[in-house]
Amino acid sequence: MKRGRPKTFILAVVLICAAAGVVWVIWGQNKDRGDSRKSGQALRPVPVEVAQIQRGPIALRRTFSGELEALEEFVVAPKVSGRVERVFVNIADAVERGQIVAELDNDEYVQAVAQAQADLEVARAKLSEARSAVEIADREFKRTDSLLKRGVASDSEYDAAKQDQLARQAQLKVAAAEVTKAESSLETARIRLSYTEVTAGWTGGDEHRVVAERYVDEGQTVAANAPLLLIVELQPIVGVVFVTEKEYAHLQPGQRVTLTTDAYPGEQYEGRIDRIAPVFRKSSRQARIEMIIDNPQHRLKPGMFIRATVVLAREPEATIVPEQALTIRDDKDGVFSVSEDGQSVVWQMVEVGIRENGRVQLKGEGLSGRVVVLGQQMIDDGSPIKIVAEQNRSAAGRQKVDPQ
Numbered sequence: 001m002k003r004g005r006p007k008t009f010i011l012a013v014v015l016i017c018a019a020a021g022v023v024w025v026i027w028g029q030n031k032d033r034g035d036s037r038k039s040g041q042a043l044r045p046v047p048v049e050v051a052q053i054q055r056g057p058i059a060l061r062r063t064f065s066g067e068l069e070a071l072e073e074f075v076v077a078p079k080v081s082g083r084v085e086r087v088f089v090n091i092a093d094a095v096e097r098g099q100i101v102a103e104l105d106n107d108e109y110v111q112a113v114a115q116a117q118a119d120l121e122v123a124r125a126k127l128s129e130a131r132s133a134v135e136i137a138d139r140e141f142k143r144t145d146s147l148l149k150r151g152v153a154s155d156s157e158y159d160a161a162k163q164d165q166l167a168r169q170a171q172l173k174v175a176a177a178e179v180t181k182a183e184s185s186l187e188t189a190r191i192r193l194s195y196t197e198v199t200a201g202w203t204g205g206d207e208h209r210v211v212a213e214r215y216v217d218e219g220q221t222v223a224a225n226a227p228l229l230l231i232v233e234l235q236p237i238v239g240v241v242f243v244t245e246k247e248y249a250h251l252q253p254g255q256r257v258t259l260t261t262d263a264y265p266g267e268q269y270e271g272r273i274d275r276i277a278p279v280f281r282k283s284s285r286q287a288r289i290e291m292i293i294d295n296p297q298h299r300l301k302p303g304m305f306i307r308a309t310v311v312l313a314r315e316p317e318a319t320i321v322p323e324q325a326l327t328i329r330d331d332k333d334g335v336f337s338v339s340e341d342g343q344s345v346v347w348q349m350v351e352v353g354i355r356e357n358g359r360v361q362l363k364g365e366g367l368s369g370r371v372v373v374l375g376q377q378m379i380d381d382g383s384p385i386k387i388v389a390e391q392n393r394s395a396a397g398r399q400k401v402d403p404q
Helices: 004-043 107-149 155-194
Strands: 046-052 054-076 082-087 094-096 100-104 197-199 208-214 229-243 256-261 269-276 287-293 305-322 327-329 332-338 345-349 351-356 359-363 370-374 385-391
Touching: 054 208, 054 287, 054 351, 107 155, 229 269, 229 305, 256 287, 305 351, 305 370, 370 385
Parallel strands: 046 385
Antiparallel strands: 046 370, 054 229, 054 305, 082 100, 094 208, 100 197, 208 229, 229 287, 256 269, 256 305, 269 287, 305 359, 327 332, 332 345, 332 370, 351 359
């Protein structure tokens, strides 16, 4: 029994080796079949769509939402209080500079003028009386001085005459001052009376403006400086938008702007950037931009919603491809360029420039010919391809006319 054990062990080892050899052969055959299948798949051309690389102008445009504001606003307010007798204008009425737009009840101010006139007359009468008293005091002083020289009058009489003369002269000065005061009071009363005729006396700008708001009606009592009307200047008009830091750096005064409104679909208005705020709002981190828009027919009104389009950058001669041609490989932008024979592709890394309406500017060396725009996910550098369609969109034909 002990002599048979080595033979059994050797037989078991031989059987195990034989089984391992069979498994190895079968695995090798399956591997070769898989490699052949993969090789066949890799060599099979991938169907793709391509587009021609174009050369032409491209612009970076941004559209901002905002609203319109009046170029100038003037609040008409009376300088005195009173009851509103008449308002001569209403909303949308044209107003000329210096025009009387309202009247207040002036009875009280008319009486004030009459009182001041009477006070002036009294002051003038007192002045006349003071002048006469001075003349009498002067004659009395001269007579007493003459008598004193002849030894008829005493020194005490001379002093009394001199004192009376000085007193009368002082009274004359007081009377003259009272007249000046009365004249001033009369002029003040007349000015306050004139304030009951409320005028639209703005400064600067156009001679004609438009009534935007009316705050009071006839019969109401208003206090001094209470607003009666809001008058605005509509030609030109101001557009206001707010921009972020990203666009802020591209904006500068004088840039052309194209505006559209919901009120007039399909119509465009031209303007220019006039003012750029030097600070950003803390709440929104945006800066205020003001644009001047020509508005000769006054069709644009303050408060209207607008969309303002600005050209932030422009490239007159750029390399342009459809935006769908861009492909990311290893976190890098690139395109698949088609070989001259149209049978394979080459991966080219590019720098992306301006994007506009489904087109994109590419920056890089050797960019010409055609690029793949559909099917990039199935190919790699050097992959064989089969072109099934070519997009013949002309970049120049699709380019919009840029505002200069």
